[in-house]
Amino acid sequence: MRPMWTLLRTFSWQELRHHPWRSAAAVVAVMLGVALAFAVQLINSSALDEFAQAVRSVNGQPDLEVRAMQGALDEALYTPLATHPQVRQASPVLELTAMTRSASGGTATPLRVLGADALVLPGMAPALMPRPWDGSQRFALFEPATVFLNAAAFQALGLPTQAAQPAPTLVLQAGSQSHVVRVAGSVAAGGSALAVMDLGAAQDLFGRGGALSRIDLRLQPGTDRSAFAQALRSQPWWPAHAMAVQPGDVAERISLLSRAYRVNLTVLALVALFTGAFLVFSVLALSVAQRAPQFALLAVLGATPGQRLALVLLESGLLGLAGSVAGIALGTLLAQAALHLLGGDLGGGYFAGVQPALRWSTATALLYGSLGLVAALAGGWWPARNAQALPPAQTLKGLGQAASAPNRAxxxxxxxxxxxxxxxxxxxxxxxxxxxxxxxxxxxxxxxxxxxxxxxxxxxxxxxxxxxxxxxxxxxxxxxxxxxxxxxxxxxxxxxxxxxxxxxxxxxxxxxxxxxxxxxxxAPLYLRSSLQAAGGDAALLPATLAQDVARLSGVQRVEPLRASPVQLDPARPALTLLARPLGSDPAQRLPLVDAALPVPPGRMGIYISEAVVDLYGLQPGMDWPALSRSFRAPGQDGQAQDALFFIAGVWRDYARQSGAVALDLADYERLTGDARPSDLALWPQPGADSATLRQAIEALLPPGTADGAPRLELVSxxxxxxxxxxxxxxxxxxxxxxxxxxxxxxxxxxxxxxxxxxxxxxxxxxxxxxxxxxxxxxxxxxxxxxxxxxxxxxxxxxxxxxxxxxxxxxxxxxxxxxxxxxxxxxxxxxxxxxxxxxxxxxxxxxxxxxxxxxxxxxxxxxxxx
Structure with missing residues (x-):
């Protein structure tokens, strides 16, 4: 048996030695397939891990987070939660976004601003605990207009990370207002640019008195989080628009949102591996066909059909193994280069601003290396079967059918x-x-x-x-x-x-x-705040700006538009609520899939995107009570506002994968009392100059910073x-x-x-x-x-x-x-x-x-x- 296997190994070695280019083609094909698939997986997993770490660093490790479906929470909710017998600790947080630059100028940078209670941060989110610089006031963390920056913010703004005299200052712009704050220290939290300040100081500085973004809860030992969250909804003081979510839901929602993009990229990368498997099949099929007389001679010398099958599979396995090892090495280099040059984004926009480090995984490498080996073995299976079934006597006489393929119709x-x-x-x-x-x-x-x-x-x-x-x-x-x-x-x-x-x-x-x-x-022109990169309330325009712009010369017509997030399900990414004038014929304003249904009397018509149909199982003609509850924030009279939404149609939306809901702007303003638009659609008079028009609109805003930077963008x-x-x-x-x-x-x-x-x-x-x-x-x-x-x-x-x-x-x-x-x-x-x-x-x-x-x-x- 041993001499026969020695002969077979020599036979295979001679084939590889005499036809190196043919073998190299199969190895390169497997290598590229494994490298691309492995690189995509490394980039995606590194970006997800980095994002999850940043979320944990900023949010800490609470047992539950209480948030509003849309808008803000009333600060009055903090007291019953903090005094609840099953709550060990409660941490109120106000989160805002602003554009910032150092007082000496420089490029504007989006900055996430967190107002928190420093007395509870060490036990809830220690990475957010302010660390005052040497020489700062003892109670600097409670002082007004004082912030503490993380490393990403220091780097983006070009500020020193050590104490300096005088203390550096920043200009924070949120909406049409600008605020000057002093930097007094640092925080250890990672992720994107971040500033932490005292909760009360943040509420006063940004005019958000009595408002909270979330309340983090640490529960008593042994408390079931799901049961406690369910019990909260039955409390008489619990707002209908509030929700208690698990802290890991944020990272999971981003993972869910980007999953389709990541899976499709991985499948496309495996396409190259599939092509490589077929190339292995082509190479070995041709090799077996050309070596048919030698296989027949081996059979005459005593090689069994099983040994001939194993010989070809061994050759394909060697090709796959060589390609897989080279592919893992190449994929690692590709992933490292992509993370360095492009970040973890890969063009999808899900991890913009995240600069993850490469997280190499042995298990992942073994998985994709195994896929390359399996692909090569699959490609070599049919040629191996042909070598096994080859008739020795007929083939030696030149009567074999080595080059033909059976009819597989x-x-x-x-x-x-x-x-x-x-x-x-x-x-x-x-x-x-x-x-x-x-x-x-x-x-x-x-x-x-x-x-x-x-x-x-x-x-x-x-x-x-x-x-x-x-x-x-x-x-x-x-x-x-x-x-x-x-x-x-x-x-x-x-x-x-x-x-x-x-x-x-x-x-x-x-x-x-x-x-x-x-x-x-x-519309021909669209007006928005220059703070769009910051998002949130920072990017909203003044409530009266639309009426003021409509009175300007050179403006024929103005339509305000409002976009705001609404979180109905903690397990899914937030929906986008789009409020715009729809008029009597919504089909003229929205790309509806089918004709709109008539809205019954006493209802408000809404139009959902195709993503909402799939994700929430909704159809035209249905009511949506969950969306109605998101608007039921207590009014000034203590009574909840009712909103009975009727789904009147479905429209195409390629901008928001997590889903969007369109409703008439008048209905939105009546329900929320918030008339601040996100954008203005402008129809200018013929011959009007865009630059002159933007300057005239800029003059309608309240006085801003002295640096003269434009606060509005007017784009066609x-x-x-x-x-x-x-x-x-x-x-x-x-x-x-x-x-x-x-x-x-x-x-x-x-x-x-x-x-x-x-x-x-x-x-x-x-x-x-x-x-x-x-x-x-x-x-x-x-x-x-x-x-x-x-x-x-x-x-x-x-x-x-x-x-x-x-x-x-x-x-x-x-x-x-x-x-x-x-x-x-x-x-x-x-x-x-x-x-x-x-x-x-x-x-x-x-x-x-x-x-x-x-x-x-x-x-x-x-x-x-």
Missing amino acids: TAGLALLAAAALLALAPPIAGVPIAAYVSVGLLLVGGMALLPWAVALLLRLLHPLAASRALPLLALERARRMRGSAAIAIGGVVASLSLAVALTVMVASFRGSVMQWLDAVLP ADAIRARSLRIFDRSFAVTYWLQAVAIGIGLFGVAASFGAQVLARRKEFGLLAHLGLTRRQILAVVAGEGAAWTGVGAAAGLLLGLAVSVVLVHVVNPQSFHWTMDMRVPLGRLLALCAAVVLAGTVTAWVAGRAAAGRDAVLAVKEDW
Whole structure:
């Protein structure tokens, strides 16, 4: 037994030594697939871990957080919570956002401002405890207009981290008001730029007396958090718009929000690994076909069918192992470079501003290394089966069918039928797993039908080539060797079909976004605060600004718009409440999916985005009591305001994946009493100058800071469209790179397979030269074969890609991101892509033919004498 295994190992080593480029092609394919998938996973996990650490650092470790569904909490809620017998400690927090710059000037920076009670911080959130500088007043942490910064804020503002004389000052701008504060020390909390100050001082400074953002609770030992939160809702003093949430829900909501983007990126990265598995199949199938006489000789010498099977699987395993090890190393380098250059964002916008460090995971590395090994073994399974089933006697006599592939029409059709059924299945835990499997079955089924389709095509072409020698020669060889040709172009079909599908999906998405932007941006100009980066109340405009702007010369019409978050479910990201004038025909203001329903008397009509339909299980014609409760903050008379919302329609919204609700602005102002808009839509008079108009509007604001920085942004709808499309293209930049890698792997496989096949035909070319064919004619035959086969592969890849794109556009995208879009086929771009593939295949075959059709080809005929 040992001598036989020694012989088998020598046999495999000789194959790797004599065909290094062919083996290298498979190793590189597996390496790239593993590297991309592993890098995406490392980047995503590092960003999530960094974000979760920042949340824990700022929020501490309370047992529960009490928040309002929207707006602020009344400070009066603190007393019954703090004195509750099951509450050990309660910490009130006021959280605001502001834009800041040092008093000496510099770039404006978004700053998160936390007002907290320093007496309870050590036990609740020690990382937020102010640390006064040496020489500061003993009670500096309680002084008005005094803040303590974290390391990110010091770095962003370029301030010294040690005590300085005089103490550095900052200008905080929130809304139309500016405030000068003194820096008196630091805090240990990580994350983005942060300032901590005394709660009462923050309320006084920003005019938020009696308001809280949240109340953190530490419960008595043994208290069940879920039961306590449920009991709070039954207390008579509990506001209807308040909710008690677990502290980890914030990070979990971000993880849930970004999950679809992360999963799709990972799947796209695994596409390269799938293409690599098929390239391993192509390389080993060609290798087994060319070594059929040697396998037959090994069988005669005593190698069992099982040993021949194990030999080919061993070769594929070695290729997969080498590719996986190299892929883990390359993926680590790619992840490190991406985190350094791009942060953890990857274009999706979920972790903007987070600069995570690489968190390398041995378990993750082993997982993706195993995936590369499994992919290689899967690619080598059918070639190994062919080597196992090879008939020794017939093969030694030259009667074997080493190069042909069995007709798998039945299996291919069955796979396509299964793919169609899986495309109809619902998502699992919010992830379109069945749809991804459907895409995989479509690809495998389409490639399984490839030999059958090639045979059918050859039968149709035979009458056309019967009267011409060279085409007939190429056609007859293709007919007899259709299996090896189908194997060679399989990589093209796999990679091109995925590239076509992604191109159609991105084009459909981009076209739908452009159409949506036209619908939601009806005005020529839009006015907003320059503090949009800070968000929250800091970015709101004065309540009377819309009326004041409407009276200016050069303004024809003004519409105020308001966007505010509302948290209905602690397990889901916050919804966005959009209040805008809807008029009598909401279809003119919103891109409705279907016609709006009439609103019953005594109800308020609202219009939900497609994401709300999927996430909350709502449909037009239903009431939404949970949203009504979010508006039931106690009024001045102590009575709760009633809001009976009726869902009158569904609209498309590509800006908010977590869902949005649109309602009439008059209804929103009546329910909340808050008339401050987020944006103003402006229709200027013909010929009005935008810069002059912005200056006139700026003069309507209260006096600001002396640095002269503009407090308003006036942008055109065209500029907003251009910026939105840039964000869109940035979000899909990684997709384009993954698509290019998949195409590159496919073309690399075609070059390796065609090159090996052509170089193996030296005897055939020598015989043709002896029969009178010139070198030019031989090269024409070879190039024609390359063009024909890559043309067939391009056609098959195009058709299969269009089928896959239907699943991506109509199944994967709605199930992942909860919005629909219209399918658009960029025919010119797809044809150019197919033409590039055909050209690459033709050039590859011609170059390989030149090397094989030289003088050595004539001499190679003597090998049979």
